[in-house]
Amino acid sequence: MTSPHPGLKGRPVYLDYNATTPVDPRVVEAMAEYLSVAFGNPSSAHSYGAAAAAAVEAARADVAALLGAAAGRVVFTGSGSEADALAIRGAALAVPAPPGRRRHVITQATEHPAVLAACADLAELHDVDVTVLPVDGDGLVDPRDLAEAITGRTVLISVMHANNETGTIQPVAQITRVAHERGVLVHCDAAQSVGKIGVDVAELGVDLLTLVGHKMYAPKGVAALYVADSVRLRPLVGGGGQEFGLRAGTENVASIVGLGRAAQLAAEALADGESDRLSALRDRLQHDLESLLPDRVHLNGHPTLRLPNTLNVRIDGAPALGLLDAASGGVAASAGSACHAGAAAPSPVLTAMRLPPEQALTAIRLSGGRWTSAQEVDDAAMSIARVAAPRE
Numbered sequence: 001m002t003s004p005h006p007g008l009k010g011r012p013v014y015l016d017y018n019a020t021t022p023v024d025p026r027v028v029e030a031m032a033e034y035l036s037v038a039f040g041n042p043s044s045a046h047s048y049g050a051a052a053a054a055a056v057e058a059a060r061a062d063v064a065a066l067l068g069a070a071a072g073r074v075v076f077t078g079s080g081s082e083a084d085a086l087a088i089r090g091a092a093l094a095v096p097a098p099p100g101r102r103r104h105v106i107t108q109a110t111e112h113p114a115v116l117a118a119c120a121d122l123a124e125l126h127d128v129d130v131t132v133l134p135v136d137g138d139g140l141v142d143p144r145d146l147a148e149a150i151t152g153r154t155v156l157i158s159v160m161h162a163n164n165e166t167g168t169i170q171p172v173a174q175i176t177r178v179a180h181e182r183g184v185l186v187h188c189d190a191a192q193s194v195g196k197i198g199v200d201v202a203e204l205g206v207d208l209l210t211l212v213g214h215k216m217y218a219p220k221g222v223a224a225l226y227v228a229d230s231v232r233l234r235p236l237v238g239g240g241g242q243e244f245g246l247r248a249g250t251e252n253v254a255s256i257v258g259l260g261r262a263a264q265l266a267a268e269a270l271a272d273g274e275s276d277r278l279s280a281l282r283d284r285l286q287h288d289l290e291s292l293l294p295d296r297v298h299l300n301g302h303p304t305l306r307l308p309n310t311l312n313v314r315i316d317g318a319p320a321l322g323l324l325d326a327a328s329g330g331v332a333a334s335a336g337s338a339c340h341a342g343a344a345a346p347s348p349v350l351t352a353m354r355l356p357p358e359q360a361l362t363a364i365r366l367s368g369g370r371w372t373s374a375q376e377v378d379d380a381a382m383s384i385a386r387v388a389a390p391r392e
């Protein structure tokens, strides 16, 4: 992108694209009509309704095309968390429990809290057994662990495509093969990968896949779930029958149009080599940090099976929350830890990768995107290095 984004001009370097992306001005432009003149309810039979319905269907086709799916297989939701819940609770509850036997669902330790919460709800409210698979030191699930965990009662596995903190990319196609051999459905939370790398539902073989608007330059509050032809879901919200009866509620037409435009732009960017541009910047940032802070910078996550925009590093002797606070005038990024009741708590993702808490507390999450430049990367590295206290 040549012209700077209006939300980024004159402000700290934004390296938190995995938290949320700025809305692309071309997305805003596409949405404007549906916030002003084209206000119809897609369910209305008159021309106002027809215009809105046509816009929703066009967006559905654009989102499906980005995934290599047929247009009718995409359901719009109000968030990624909702799409995850619809996939997990919806698929598990659509299968009746055999008399006297509990259904079983499998997930893995570094999932987003939306997936873990949906599984926990199944356990707590619906007597479903849940297995959480471990990951290795790079954050990868071993498909052999999955094969061992599947039982005759297993109905679903939910495994993310790429991790939001480390960028580690799971072997989803392999996982799907193992699951399908045993008749188990697969849901994949691809919130972080769609738009950053090519995501094709046929190649991955998944039955259900979540994508999220605000991770791909569309607004917050809109997301989508791909649902394969053969999959039955029990809706979380019933009512007016919208979205093929899977998600009641009058459609958020403008945001759906925005997601459709964002999907078109993502397809164009991927075809133009955006993944390579981002991975070069990611590696430049790592090298900058390593040369400014010799022997103190260590990578978290898989060295190669990783999103092109994501760099999660720990810096010896520099607790992340304090570091990012001190550097906040120059760079905006996330820590691999959160402040709970006044004390820093290590990231559950890094803990699951068996990183000791004292190391996890020094992890910073740097994620670039459409407006990240080489100059910004160099400036951000300088801002971080300047405040990283010298090692004791």
Ligand SMILES: Cc1ncc(COP(=O)(O)O)c(C=O)c1O
Residues within 6 Å of the ligand: 018, 019, 078, 079, 080, 081, 082, 084, 112, 114, 160, 162, 163, 164, 189, 190, 191, 192, 212, 221, 223
């Ligand atoms: C991997 C992953 N899944 C799901 C979500 C949830 O999306 P939303 O914020 O739209 O509920 C996020 C957002 O942080 C995410 O990174």
